[in-house]
Amino acid sequence: MKSSNPVFARSAEFNGRGGAIANDPSQWQVDLNGSPTHTERGTGTGRMTMDSVVEKTAITLGVLTVAAAITWFAIGDIVNPTTGEAAYGKAATFATLGAIIGFVLAMVNSFKKVVSPALVLGYAVFEGVFIGAFSKVIAGYVNAPSIVFQAVLGTVIAFAGTLAAYKFFNIQVTDRFRKIVTIAMFSVVGVLLVNFVLSLTGVLDNGGLRGFNTLGLLVSCALVVLAVFMLIMDFDYVEKGVAAGIPEREAWRAAFGLTVTLVWLYIEILRILAILRGDN
Numbered sequence: 001m002k003s004s005n006p007v008f009a010r011s012a013e014f015n016g017r018g019g020a021i022a023n024d025p026s027q028w029q030v031d032l033n034g035s036p037t038h039t040e041r042g043t044g045t046g047r048m049t050m051d052s053v054v055e056k057t058a059i060t061l062g063v064l065t066v067a068a069a070i071t072w073f074a075i076g077d078i079v080n081p082t083t084g085e086a087a088y089g090k091a092a093t094f095a096t097l098g099a100i101i102g103f104v105l106a107m108v109n110s111f112k113k114v115v116s117p118a119l120v121l122g123y124a125v126f127e128g129v130f131i132g133a134f135s136k137v138i139a140g141y142v143n144a145p146s147i148v149f150q151a152v153l154g155t156v157i158a159f160a161g162t163l164a165a166y167k168f169f170n171i172q173v174t175d176r177f178r179k180i181v182t183i184a185m186f187s188v189v190g191v192l193l194v195n196f197v198l199s200l201t202g203v204l205d206n207g208g209l210r211g212f213n214t215l216g217l218l219v220s221c222a223l224v225v226l227a228v229f230m231l232i233m234d235f236d237y238v239e240k241g242v243a244a245g246i247p248e249r250e251a252w253r254a255a256f257g258l259t260v261t262l263v264w265l266y267i268e269i270l271r272i273l274a275i276l277r278g279d280n
Helices: 050-075 085-109 117-142 148-167 175-201 213-246 250-279
Strands: none
Touching: 050 085, 050 117, 050 250, 085 117, 085 250, 117 148, 117 213, 117 250, 148 213, 148 250, 175 213, 213 250
């Protein structure tokens, strides 16, 4: 089960190098029902299950949501003529710090061979700070706080719809699909970084590819499609990881991967709604 997803690529277990399942019957134990069960060699811990992935993902998203909510209320009223300027400056500071520290932790978690629950939750905290501040700015930009709820609802619908399609239509993730999506993802990250630098230095006007205009709308729509493809890859890795009997701690890696994709999906949906609202 060789993985090209950067989140899972460093995991020996997700890539079939961990020897997660004990094939020697002497390593088996008997549960309370009298049925033999496998255990990991040398670890004595359990195996990752769908329930453990759901549990760890819920915890990670819960921490992120709480951090985002605290940040949202800590910033204050960004559209108030009296306090708006100070609130906007606070939002910009929170968004910048959250984005930078969240990105660093995301890189550490992506390339760390042994997953760390503390680092995963740390990423959730700082990414939550970024999400809360970014959402506050966008809501103030269109003067419609309800847009945040709409973006959250859109993210939930996209996640549920993708999962339903993956299960009901029995979508098969081939090596070719993985390579295409992974290459597309790294290409997009590279282009967006260049776009950010050029926009920051004034070479590109109105944010370039990330402006709140028709071009920005088309780019965000394309990125939503790419994020959905990444979700499909995440589902495939989790399903195959459970089938391979990888260690339970890898549920934190799966939770991290799903959280990264969902955050990306939320940001793009929020941008799309803001652009459409701004054009009205």
